[in-house]
Amino acid sequence: MKITQSITEYNAFRNTLEGPAAPRLAFVPTMGALHEGHRSLIKLGRSLGDVVAVSIFVNPLQFGPGEDYARYPRPLDDDLEVCEAEGVDVVLVPSVSDLYPPGRQITLDAGALGSVLEGRSRPGHFNGVLTVVLKWFNIVRPQIAILGQKDAQQLACIQRMVSDLNIPVEIVGAPIVREPDGLAISSRNVFLTATERSVARSISAALEKAATQSSVPAARAAAYEVLDRAEAEPCFQLDYATIVNPATFTEVADDHVGSATFVVAARVGDTRLIDNTIITFSPPPWS
Helix, strand or coil, X not given: CEEECCXXXXXXXXXXXXXCCCCCEEEEEECCCXXXXXXXXXXXXXXXXXXXXXXXXXXXXXCCCCCCXXXXXXXXXXXXXXXXXXXXXXXXXXXXXXXXXXCCCCCCCCCHHHCCCHHHHCCCHHHHHHHHHHHHHHHHCCCEEEEECCCHHHHHHHHHHHHHCCCCCEEEEECCXXXXXXXXXXXXXXXXXXXXXXHHHHHHHHHHHHCCCCCHHHHHHHHHHHHHHHCCCCCEEEEEEEEECCCCCCECCCCCCEEEEEEEEXXXXXXXXXXXXXXXXXXCCCC
């Protein structure tokens, strides 16, 4: 496994892959603190590509004032062990100054898609995400990029960017990986106390109940039955829970038929958690 600590180092590696029989390069962008969810992305990348590249970089542009940039876990040695075990070919671990040189002025605008829900709660977040992902695509030069469905709005923003800017990268969304109790695996779960962890389970439990329903109103009511109980706990504060079009993240109508994404965000203690599930709503039998 090659570890590159600068863009120049990576370019030297990437140039060895050029030629008429160039391998298919699959890329997994991460912020480190790798867990089973990341392992699943790497495994999927391995199945789809000949060479797998992983970036480990805590991107300051996607953290707002008062967010957890400073305390975000950075267990680099552990992360490299995970990459080695999963057969990663090259890992990119550049410094902030290498990726964002002095005098930088240009940042992408995520548009309307990036201004709702997560974008409303975290202004500028998706601008920072798209800026770093576009930089990664230009540096890594992959044919495929593997991203998790847990960050559903982020995935939609990146798909929109690739489409709007004609970027020749195939975006593959990977299923959410969950703990045995249903909680979506996240690098931020380590910040939860035992009590908070128990309460946080309400998020996935609400989505599980919603997914058994056949209409938007019924799914919404089923989820809120669980979330209302969670909000009685002093450590739980719901940000949003809504059913949206998976491409635009605008709310669907009550009579919506077909696929939709139920997205939830909540703060549990000092930790902000997000989760989602895809639900296919059927037309009523009398239609």
